[in-house]
Amino acid sequence: MTDQTTQNIQTTIDTNAVVLFMKGSKKMPQCGFSSAVVNALSYLEVDFKDVDVLEDGELRDGIKTFSDWPTIPQLYIKGEFVGGCDIVKEMFESGELSAYLKDKKIPHKE
């Protein structure tokens, strides 16, 4: 991974409160796992930035190294890695995600 890619990822998660690195866009997810996270965030009416890793091969591999996480999607909230599809889904279903957002002062439907 180049320093430039690391820098770009860092800037993206620093300047956006909620970022989802995903396959496709929030309007058109290209993978069921990405789509599941988009649905959870949309249900909670969270404003988030979607980053399509399919548009950038460097980023697609880079984000895996950056987070030390082998799969996509990856959710970042306030610069912190929250998890991939399984963890976000589990947190959503248990109400933990809503509590986490509240704790981080991210506007959302409660």
Next chain:
Amino acid sequence: MPMEQTEIEKLIKASLPDAQVEIIDLAGDNNHFSAHVISSAFEGKSRIQQHKMVYEALGDKMGGILHALALKTSIKKD
């Protein structure tokens, strides 16, 4: 190249010997699995760390030939 269910279980148990592993072949195609891994080694770890431990056990399979593994981890209670 799909991966056998038993191979997934074997890899996980090689790293987490006390693990109980329940694997479901979601689509019956040897390619989309869900795994529930229960181990005492998860005690005191965050959920992200627990999942990472399983991913590490699977090595480079995860995200490679093993695209679809829905993962759930739980701490084993004695």
